[in-house]
Structure formats: structure tokens, C-alpha cells
Amino acid sequence: MAAPSRPTAKVKLSDGLVQSLAVGKVYRDHKGPVSGMDFTYDGQHLVTSGEDKSVYVYSCEKAGRARHLRCEKYGVGLIRFLHNDRDCAVAASRSEAEHLLKYWDFHDNKYLRLFRSHTARVTSVSPHPYEDLFLSGSEDRAVLLWDLRQERPVAKINGQGTTIASFDQQGLVFAACVGQPKLHLFDTRNYAKGEFTSFDLRPHVPDQAQFVAFSPCGKYLLARTRSQMVLIDAFDGELICEYPEEAPQSTPSAGSAAPVASVPSFSPDSQYVLSGQPNGDVCVWATTNARLVHRLEGHTTTPGRVLFSPAHALVVTAAETLAWWIPDTAPP
Template identity: 35%
Template sequence: MKKMLLNEDTIRSLRVAKIFRENNDKINAADFSKNGELLICSSQDDSIVIYDCLKGTTKRTIYSKKYGVDHIQFTHAPNTVIHSSSKVDDTIRYLSLHDNKYLRYFNGHTKRVVSLNMSPTEDKFISTSLDHTVRLWDLRSPNCQGLMHANGRAIASFDPDGLIFAVGINSQQVKLYDVRSFDKGPFSTFQLSEEHLRDWTGLKFSGDGKMILIYSNGNFIQLLDSFNGDELRNFSVHIFYIAVSLEASFTPDSQFILSGSADGQVHIWNTDTGDKVAVLQGHHPSAVQCIKFNPKYMMMISACTNTAIWITESNEEG
């Protein structure tokens, strides 16, 4: 499979190469391994499906019937993941995919975890919960390494260098913290307008660290300057579907923003111009709630109850 050189023509040439129908309920999270060779999807049906991206095949399916599974993410190793729970309790679990055994449990949250993000550089991760706390963890210890009270619903994510993390609070503010001195409070706070966004459900930095993307359970996506908090652009998928979070993502080169929509389509915009580059038909029977671009290869995935793998025409020919 070819490495990436993205432009508007290659984005428009994306097509569905394969559709997997492994799940009988909505897929709630998806993540690529750091080397781009594996894809993992978690679902409300308690399944975890691992895909081989290079072969375009299902590699393995395992289940978390007792605890459920949500917000799944690869660690820096392609054979281990972390995920939150959707049943029994609100513990975060560290899972070995090789033998389907839990390596560690991270207890502390008292309500549902709403965001989970692995540091891009270290064995640390950050979580937020409906208990209005933000917690920092280290894979090597079951004990919380840092605790902050957000005074409201919070979402959080690391920057691409793993030196800063951003916390979005009450769908109104973004606060930036230095990982090494987060206990001193935020070094920057951005107050946002409320006219477009509903409840924020996700926050991501661009690969170059210059922008922050916020998506919601409405139809609006907001793009911020990560240095001064300026609201750069708003994007809309034009189909309002309350209480459904439609994930948005950057391409790895930060050139484009991807979003699913309630009618099963995929929308793609140019980050520099704000122009819509493409609206792609993914043959999804319901809302596309997960969407990501492979970090290493010319491949995109989108998921509702089905998982679609997209490649470009040039990739297919290659």
C-alpha cells in the first residue's frame, strides 16, 4: 500500500474498497495502531474487532461481555489497548490483545468516561468523565497520577508532542495545561461563542499542533487556533441530528477535516480555505459516528454499525 501524498484530487478519489458487517450494534470507537497496520473497533454489542489494514481482512474478534467497551485506543504497542467500560462500573481497562487478558485496571471515575486519549510520546493517558473530573494516568501504575475537578462536563486530548493537553469544559471553554506542571493550573484559557455548538463530545489537535478541532452532538464542527484560541472556521454537515455525536478528524498532514453525517455520508473540508472538498457516499445505513485517516497509509475508515475501508483510485491501481 502506498504512503501518503494528499491533495484535493486524491481526497475526491477515495472510494469504499471493503465493507465489514461484523457488528449488530453501533460502533462507538475506532483507532489505528501507530504503524498504521492495524485497525481496532469497539461496539455497543460488546465486541472488539481487529482488522489487518494491509490485507484488508478481519484479524480477530474478542468480547467484553461483562464490562462492555467504549473509547478504545491503541497504546504504543500494537498488541495492547486501553478502553473505558459501558457496564458494571466506570473503570478503564488495559487489555492485551494477544491473549485477551487485562493487564491493569484504572479505578477512580464514578460516572461514565466520556473521553480517553493516549499520549503520543509516553505511556501516559488522560481521561474525563461525567463525574466532572479529569484524570492523568500512567500505564505502569494503577494509581491516578493527577486529578483535576473541571466543574462541568469535560473532554480532553494531548497535543502531538505530548507536552500539552487541552481540556474543553461545559462546551464553552478550552484550557491548555503543561503536562509537567498541570497542578499549577492552565497557562491559557479560551472562551468560545455558543451560537453554533451543542454539547462538545470530542477535541483533537491537528498533526502540526497549530489547530484544535471540536465536534459535538449537533451538526457543527469548530476549528480553533491552538496558540491564541481564535475561532478559525465552523463547518456544518447540514443535517441536524440531536444527541448523536458524529466524530470529526484531521488527516495526518492537517490539510483536511473529515466528518461523518447522520445520513451515512462523509464530508471533507480543506482546513486552509474552509471549502468543502468532497461529499462521499459510504453506503452506511445509519449515522457515521466514527471516522479516521490512517496515520501512515492512504486509507480512511468510517463506521456506523458497518465499518468501511476507503482507499484512493491510485492506491487501488498500485
């Protein structure tokens, strides 16, 4: 079956438009940090999950809350919408006892399936863009491939440390980091044969990646470690650029929480990379040369989640509040 077409951005992005972004709406729904955030494939809805065990779904068209759901038993960590579905998501628990994943129907507010296999905190969730599959990474040293129709994983990749994994935009390839400063690439249809290539990141970054994502155009891989964020050529693994992020303003004392690391993202046309900073700003860089295009200023704590809408000139950032940024002038 032919893959359904993805929506194209309705607004052509430019430096001028990005530089005109200003806060259009602020929400204070979550009573604590936001742990997950995602847009639907068409950019019509946004979901957020928080450490307060709440999930909110927002209508981007109406710029308002559409649903509020609770998860008292398991809590909610990462959350991702499924392909071509505005009402279903995969959510990771925040329970210390059970590290499960939930196939959640928001419309009926019920779990269609619980996926139990991970034995430690889930660190990444990546739904396939067109099929009923998703990847998960974990602190239990395993990357798992799941079919939404089955309770047990259909494939497992063992690692040597905390793992993360992500599909490309076409779902043909997925990248995994399994405990070393190295990226492993797999053919989605032939993963049983093992990786078809790998990129050693040690010449560029000393630590293992804590986040990895393909650009929407498929040409680049964005990788973040504890202290660096770099852009890698998705075809040959060469370093393209490093983004000059700011260091935390203070070193945490013994027993205190580590600084929040922002989860970065691409713009839908792959022109820009966004990431929150310890001073509360969100930096927007030109993707391929790390030129600073704009700073979104207004948060007072590190924006842990930043996302560009896949279809509109809208950026959402999550820190002590949830801020929606829109152009303050009409596009030319």
C-alpha cells in the same frame, strides 16, 4: 530519552486523491453501533469496539480480520491503542455499574490493569504519544491523568460538568474542556501549576465542547459541540472557520434516542477534516477554510466514527457497516 519518530504518510494527499476515494472493503462484524475506533501509530492495524461487547482488530496490510475479542462483563465503549504498541489498548467499559478503564493485552487477551476512579460514563480517552500516560474525561466532572504502571490516577482536574481532554501530537500540551464553552491548556510536565492559558469559545459556540483534538501539525484545535464544529487557532484561540454540517433530518420524539453525533478527525497531514453526516455521507473539508472537497457516499445511517490512516491513503468509516475507502486510481 529522545522521543521516537512518528511515521510519515507514505502517500502525499491532494484534492484529487481524496476525490478518488471509493469503497474497497465492507465489514459487517459488529451487531450494533461501533463505539470506538483507532489505528496503531504506524497505520498497520485498526481496532473497533462495539455496543455488542465485541472488539475486532484488523490488519490494514492484509485487509482482513486479525482478532476478535469479547468483553462480556464490562462491555466496551471508547478504545485507543497505546503508543508504539500493536497489541495493547486502553478501553472504557460500557457498564452502568462500573465506569472503569482497562489496560488490555490483545495478544494474551487479558487485562494488565483495571483503572477505577471515574463514577460516571467515560467520555474521552487520550493516550500520550510517547510515554506510559493517558488522559480520561467523564460525566463525573473530572479529567484524570493516569500512569499505566499505577492503579490510581496521578492527577485530577475538577470541572463543572462533563469533561473531555486530549494530548497534542508531541505530548507536550493537553487541552481540556471541563463543563463550559472554554478550552484549558496545560503543560504536561507542569500540570500541577494549573492551566497556562485558556480560550473562551462563547463568542463562537454557545455550548460546551463534546470533542476536542489537536491537529497533527499542532497548529489547530478541532472542537465539536452538539450543533457546531469549529477550528480554533491553538496558539491564540481565535476562530479560523466553522464547518457547515447538516442538521438531523428529523427531531427525535420523546423517549427516543438522540441523533448520533459523528466523531470527526484530521487527515495525517492536517490538510483535511472529516465528519459523518445525518444522511449517511462523510464530508471531507479543507481544514483552514471549510471548503467541501468531497463526500463519501454509501452509508444509510450517521457514520459515528471516521478515521484517516496515519500512514496510508485509507479512510475508515463506521455506521451500519464498517467501510474502508481507498483511491480507485493509482496516485500520480
